[in-house]
Amino acid sequence: MSIREGLRYGSLRAKWRIVDALIAAKQRAPVDFDGGSDRFGYALLIPGVLLVSFLAVGMVFLAWYSVLTYDTVEIIAYEYTLANWRDLIDTGTFYTVFVRTIMYSAAVTAGCVALAIPYAYLVVRTDRTLFRYLLLFGLFVPFFTGVIIRAYGWLIILGENGLLNWVLGTLSLPTVSFLGTPVAVLLGLLQYLLPFAVLMLTPAIASIDPDLERAAKNCGANQWQTFRHVVLPLARPGITAATIVSFTICMANYSIPDLLGGGTLSFVANFIYNQVFGTLNYPFAAVLSVVLVAVASSFVLVVFKMYGTGTLGVEVDEA
DSSP: OOHHHHHHHHHHHHHHHHHHHHHHHHHHOSSOTTSOOOHHHHHTTHHHHHHHHHHHHHHHHHHHHTTEEEETTTEEEEEEOSHHHHHHHHOHHHHHHHHHHHHHHHHHHHHHHHHHHHHHHHHHHOOOHHHHHHHHHHHHGGGGSOHHHHHHHHHHHHSTTSHHHHHHHHTTOOOOOOTTSHHHHHHHHHHHHHHHHHHHHHHHHHTSOHHHHHHHHHTTOOHHHHIIIIIHHHTHHHHHHHHHHHHHHHHTOOHHHHHHSTTSSOOHHHHHHIIIIISOOHHHHHHHHHHHHHHHHHHHHHHHHHHOSGGGTOOOOOO
């Protein structure tokens, strides 16, 4: 036996020893990896159950506050009433704010998903290491800054004396003011939520076998046809997750509409804030909160109903 063959034989023996060790560790592990029930496996659910329990308790208190009586002196009179819900129906301003919140959230969600899909695809499929690092750097840097700081950054760019108008003035073009307009709010929300959408889509695209794309191209499909008929259907779990995360976060956003909307493009969260800290009407704020959570939860349930809850839409056939 030559030295090269001996080294190869020794390498194979070492690999098989590693495999044997992993099998033995699996057999001794307290968790049943084959899907059986195990006490240790159920114990892993405790943190999630506790978190959901705290959220459920908060929702119970909101529902309770929503049927209490508002008093201008005592703020809350512990007498049950449905007047707060009648006020919700009679308040025309709420309908305007509510429709605006849903429309803006839908537009931002569509924009985030549309931009996140090619971004995540480039992160996964690019062969250039430096380019991938730059994409990842641009993805994770926003998480090191708060949403308020990012909103102030847009104030500096879009303000009357901001960077955009400075560039327009340098080019002898008329200046514009985007603050207090839908453009500013949509841009701020889009930039804030885009990293979340990319993070949801990247694992889904990474799980797609590149050989499937090569097979489609060998069958005569061009790049766009391959992307449309192969990548997008297989990335549906990530698209579903990105849609849910972007829409629900946008629905509850407060700071960006407040700072970039100039007080004229309020969302439901801003309306709730005004009720709590402006008029101290806690019961009516609780009503608004219950409606906001109900609408966001209904959206999630509809998506789950349409695409399934298993792996956010992927159905696994077990042998």
